[in-house]
Amino acid sequence: MLMAKKILFPFSVDTPYYEGYSWAVELASKMEAELWLFTASKDKTEETVQQIFHSLLEAQGHYLQLSANKPAKVKIKTERWIETGSLKNALLTFLKSNSVDITILDSSLLMDKQSESEVIDFSRGAIVLSSKKEMTTEYESQFYKKLQEAELYKLPDNFYATLGNDHSLFNYLRNFFKRATD
């Protein structure tokens, strides 16, 4: 069975990507996969690189804040890829030469449909997140609601099996059915 071991999250520091980042971290945590964080900038000066790292640390803070009451977080490994030029072109070049199991496209990227299709074509699997803001404050419910609303493409066989083993999914579904019968 093909195991999803590398998840790619492209982002731009000029856009509000923290929600998408938090979701990607949570998915990587549940799948015990490596998270590759990909961006492109006009240059790679010390100042630009510093700005990107500051932004990623701030995004991590957002994730930690959202998941503050969640017990036993699985520590995940991240790799950062900082390329120069346009994000879309750099991303396509990257996908052509690197093997990534799932690419997560956050709504903050504001990709047009054609660009989105190209990225999906060059990815082994892809998840396109919806821009809809989740109203629930319960952390695990937020994750599964966002998954429910996402568009899923060519996901590996073990994706559903792995999530199916996650206890928090059971709790989410149990609460869902409880609300439906109340």
Next chain:
Amino acid sequence: MKTKVITAAISDEQLILSIKGGNREAFGELYNRYYKKVYHKCLSFTKNPDEAFDYAQESLMKAFDHLETFRGHASFSTWLYTITHHHCLAGLKKNSRLSTTALNEQFIEADRNQTSITLEETSQRTEQETIMFKLIDRLPENEKQLLTLKYQEGESIENLQEKMGLNSSAVKMRLKRSKEKLNALYMLALTYGVEQVLEMVEMF
């Protein structure tokens, strides 16, 4: 849902109390006060932005995921920077990038940079120094003498060789072991309190 506005006027310790009460905005405020400083501390160790990011990410995760272990015996910033400091040292040692010489250079560099230390860092160092000197005072006499001569009196390795009747390697090895022991005690002091650790010093 009404969102509480957290102002910069609220102290770190008040924020932590608030966080322990479930206030997520307080968590965000506290994190945002420190993540850049933690990154730059890691950068001063690694001199490599990508590596510094890894250490900063891990240190922040360690600290903010375990805020319940912060007892308040030292300031929050001291606690956080100590976790960062040790995490970087452990990581660099593991990658064999840090030798005893490099450790000494860190101390020398710290002395050189003294004039540029801000008021905030000065008060952190005073608190750090107080805890550190309490621990040093309880060490066995020969270890205490060695550390005091080296770092308080500023004696060179050659002078220490003469005073203690040891060769250069022996002096350096004893210094290394004493520093490692002191670092471990310092971390314990921040977690469990200085007084408790002072009672345990003989065990190390």
